[in-house]
Amino acid sequence: MQSYDYLIVGGGMVADAAARGIRELDESGTIGILSADVDEPYTRPALTKKLWTDPDFTWDQVPLGTADDTGAEIRLRTTVTAIDRDGRTVEDKAGGRFGYRRLLLATGSRPHEVDAPDSDRVLFFRSADDYRRLRELAAEGERIVVVGGGYIGAELAAALVQNGVGVDLVFPSTTLGDGTFPPPLAERYQRLFRDAGVRLVPDRRVEEVVTDASADGLEVVLDDGSRLRGDAVVLGLGVSPVTDLAEQSGLAVDDGVVVDAFLATTDDAIWAAGDIASYPDRLLGRTRVEHVDNAQEMGRAAGRSMAGSSEAYRHTPYFYSQVFGVRWEAVGTLDPDLDTLVVETGDDESGPRTVVYYRDETGAPVGVLLWNVADATDAARLVLAEAPTDEAELRGRIA
Template identity: 70%
Template sequence: MRTYDYLIVGGGMVADAAARGIRELDPDGTIGILSADIDPPYTRPALSKKLWTDPDFTWDQVPLGTDEATGAELRLETLVTSIDREAKTVSIGEGHELGYRRLLLATGSKPREIPAPEDDRVLFFRSADDYRRLRELAAQGGRAVVVGGGYIGAEIAAALVQNGVETELVFPSEVLGDGTFPPELARRYEQLFRDGGVEFRPNARVEEVRTEGNRLHVVLEGGDERPADIVVLGLGVDPVTDLAQQAGLVVDEGVVVDEHLVTSDDAIWAAGDIASYPDPILGRTRVEHVDNANEMGAAVGRSMAGERLPYTHTPYFYSAVFGVRWEAVGALDPEKDPLVVDLDADRTVVYYRDESGAPVGVLLWNVEDARDLARAVLVDGETDAEALRARIG
């Protein structure tokens, strides 16, 4: 039985960063990466952003080159079915087991689904393979219906329409982004899509996708149907915690880890989308964005290799559509008394505040190089509105 000094379950950006983090402290320990994906680790945000909008960003820039850079042994299309914590082994099916000295769970998230046919024109968008399929479909033209107004839905709708595909966006709210942005900024955000040519179907929830002849039909609550040649569903994701639960690790809205990213078993770490960790600013939280994957991945690798420094990075998250980039730290809830500061016609800062007036989240709309300032605002807890207006400019 093959035994690794470091065994990583999951083949995403966390796995890549963790392997590199291990190598910072341990140049010789054996590293195994077990991935259910068909592709080696790659930069996931490009799948809904730069690959569609930046002609200088090509597919050869997507793979991260993990195995070449770190010497890790990468096994693709490998599903881990169970963990034996006493024996320190994982099962990969058909009686095959692998051993570990230290184990990292980086199993990521899976897309939420609704009833839909097995059809290569229907995508619960998540993977590089989904991107390749959608790119082929987009090249054929036709009409796309994108379901969901969150990050993936909005970015894919923008990507498709900018690549010549007739695109309709179906989402459950009144105004696109109104669950994230204050009203005036949500209207500005929605107008970007309208000006870009995206058709809107607001206040709509989808029950199922069905086929009729060669056409797809997105069936809405109430019975209305939206015809399509392509359907992309971006309904959010859920953390993949089944393996941790079956192994008896503590799971509470994520795999619970300490400040060193260690689980309730001191030979097992968890990081990325699945990790519920104690953030020094936000408190115990779970974050599903790329900055967290990169920073926590590197930190967990170093932790596995013996570093005893706590993980203290408060991640940011971002999106980019139609030439606008917004970034944020903390909780973006438009009901949290937002203080909107328009720096000029194109640049805006929003402070989301609790009952005391202290910020719990900061949104940077087209404001560059201000993430550290935003983190400082959350740490300081400034409650004076005029003082807040002057913090980021």
């Protein structure tokens, strides 16, 4: 049985950041990473963004170089199925056992699925392997149906249409983005896709995906009985945190693995970070965040904590998306059902620059959206920390 000073279950960006955090305080402790993926840790946002739109960004820039930079031993295609907390070991699907002194759970999320044939032309998009296959499908086919109007679905629809592929984008809301943006901004967001040639299919949910009569394509069956044909179907229907291991081993789980300010679980030899971690944020309260900034910052903090740091995790993460040259960033809660204050701050080559404050019943901001406004996430965090309720003051906070 191989044993490690630090064992990380999960092989994503959290694992990379955690290994680097460990090395900041411990130069020689052994690090093991058990990953179910077929690739070593890589930069995930590139899979739906820069790899499609930036010709200077190539595949060799995607791997993070975790093993070379930290000395971590990475075992791919390794799915951990059980934790023995008393014996401080984990067991994988093949029956292998690995010992640990300190363990980090960084198992990430799994994509939501619908009924679909077992076909390499149906992708529940999540991994670098999915990206490689979608590239092949985009080169082979004329039309791809994208399902889901969130980050993954919208970014993939934009990526595909900019690479000459016909795209149908199916989403359940009336206007693309109306679950995030106030109505005028949602209309602006939707117009980006329509003007680029994406065929929008609003107010529809997918019941199932089936092979068509000729068996050389696929059909997406919608909830009104209508069907869309495509050479391939890619689904971005959201994700759920992979908390099975924590639950089975008796750790506290409540909308994620419950951790304290140092990212430790209810077992003092086990930490959790990334998508699965429910942590106490100093601005947002207890929360769970599924975005890259949190993966990187929390992963590093968890690694440092495992290696003996007494620093609490105090970073409030931001999240972002970028389509058709427009980038938006946000901190906090984006709920268009809240009272919103929309502030236009000028124009640039990408269009209007806009700040949106999402306010609770007292008028205090609980979320800040930055549309084409660069280098302002720290200012947005300060707004949430100070929570001014005066509208005139808010209007002048972020220029």
